[in-house]
Amino acid sequence: MTTKEETVHQDQHPLEKSNILIEAKNLKKYFPVKGGMFNRQKSFVKAVDDISLKIYEGETFSLVGESGSGKSTLGRALLRLQEPTDGSIFFEGQDITSLKKEEMRKIRHNMQVIYQDPFGSLNPRMKVTELIGEPFRINKIASGKELEKRVIELMELVGLDPSRRNRYPHEFSGGQRQRIGIARAIALNPKFILADEAVSALDVSVQAQVINLMKDLQRDLGLTYLFIAHGLNVVRHISDRVGVMYLGHLVEVGEVEELYKRPAHPYTSALISTNPTPNPRAKREKVILKGEIPSPSNPPSGCRFHTRCPLATDRCKTEAPKLVPISEERSVACHYPLV
């Protein structure tokens, strides 16, 4: 757990006293692309390419980035819901990368997921009580009256009316369904929750309610969140630290307010400048990026952002920058950081 690389990396963080809950080292997830005659393997989509990252106990770490930047894949690979191609993952100091299926199942209750789609993440043929009670039944923790009691407790905890527990998910609204998903996720008292675009499918007022619920639960239950989101305002509201992803790389990591006020990577800067603000007359300088996000199966050489970066030089085209600390709380992967 203490190689030289890390000691330079992030250990200066103000949260250093708290423990690292989950850590990825040089994590890679490549998807093979097949095609042509006989389904030959043509290339790889490098959805997550050599990412190292630490998440501390009790914090909310957010991942932001465009669609296709590998945020969700990174989240799922961390929980081994998708097997990583290479690299290692540590959960509470334990290397879980090579755990067998059976051993992995035993620690799964510590890491849960809240999904994006409140319609797709609940089995339409199961009643709410079955949905929320499922984790108990799978892990043989409770049954019968005890199970019912736990379900009622959980429903109250997430702000659902327990008398509606014998209804089906289609009888609930999107926000309520998301609460069902949250109740299911916290049922086993996990330490770590991956919120994979957990509020993206909800409208803004419901988003706020669900996020406040998540924050309250974090405070009361001591949860650690990995929050994957599109909405930059939501991220700012909920996060302690933020990681910015671009084409499978982590380009910047830092404390949320710092990063929002003074982005160091040109991509972060562009991303944040386009974030809508409540005041329509506020003068802002938008950094509009040229072009589309390049294909992750054939990423640009050198710095992956050089094709769209306003500050790119010849060096950027050949030499890939590494994620290095630029201050106590900030790491950035850029040859010419803005701060």
Add this chain to the structure above:
Amino acid sequence: MVNVENKKQFSNKKLTNPSPNSPKPNSEEVKAISPWRDAMRQLRKNHFALAGFVIIVFFILLGLVAPLLTPFAFDEQDIINRLQPPSAEHWLGTDHLGRDIFTRIAYGARISLQVGFFAVTGALVVGSILGIVAGYFGRWIDMLISRIFDILLAFPSILLAIAVVAILGASLENALIAIAIINIPIFGRLVRSKVISLREEEYIMAAKAQGMKNGRIILHHILPNSTAPIIVQATLGFGTAILEAAALGFLGLGAQPPDPEWGKMLADARDFIQLAPWTLIVPGVAIMLVVLGFNLIGDGLRDALDPKMKN
């Protein structure tokens, strides 16, 4: 883990329904609308499906109470009264051996419905298991099973059935096995495609994240969600199976005399089509009605179970 104060705070803040603190087991006033209940309600509104249902119930009753309805035995010959037109004594006339056609149709309903039931059940069970294994586990096992389905589907079904019966020998049981075999890939492919789409659903991943084993995921999540297309196909397949059994009977490869199998009755009546058309028309209409009945129910079920058809 649950803090009482917080509970109250949450419920007061966010509940729209102001009775969070009285969760008695029976406090539910309105019945939950289960997806099945909803489908049944849809089905009842469908007049065609209802008509199909009536037809099938009629034939089931006919088969069940056949001995009470007629004084004749289905193999009772009366050569003197052969090829009689319908009359008060012989409601639907007699055939070339003087057997009462109504009696034979009623007893034949038993055979046809049994053939349909067992052939469909066999094909459904085997096909569903293969389809689930192929769809859920994918990779080489999917390749293997799918190619077997392709091979079975490459033959015209009746030819394949004839081949199977030719190998096993001509009898009603063997015809039933043959019909089950030719229907396996139809169920298998249907289930496989459904499972492949279900496998990517988020609730399957949620179950995996909770540490659920594959067997349980299949039983609790995959199966209940793939029953709708299976039921529809089973109903439609019932009709096809009866038709195929009749075809095999007609070719002399199914039920053997003197069993009153409808297809066999058609074959026997062929020679008398001008002399006594009722001997041909009656079993033909019976086959048509049963198949039509099952098709109507099947179509109705499909509409009722398909969420896209909801109004």
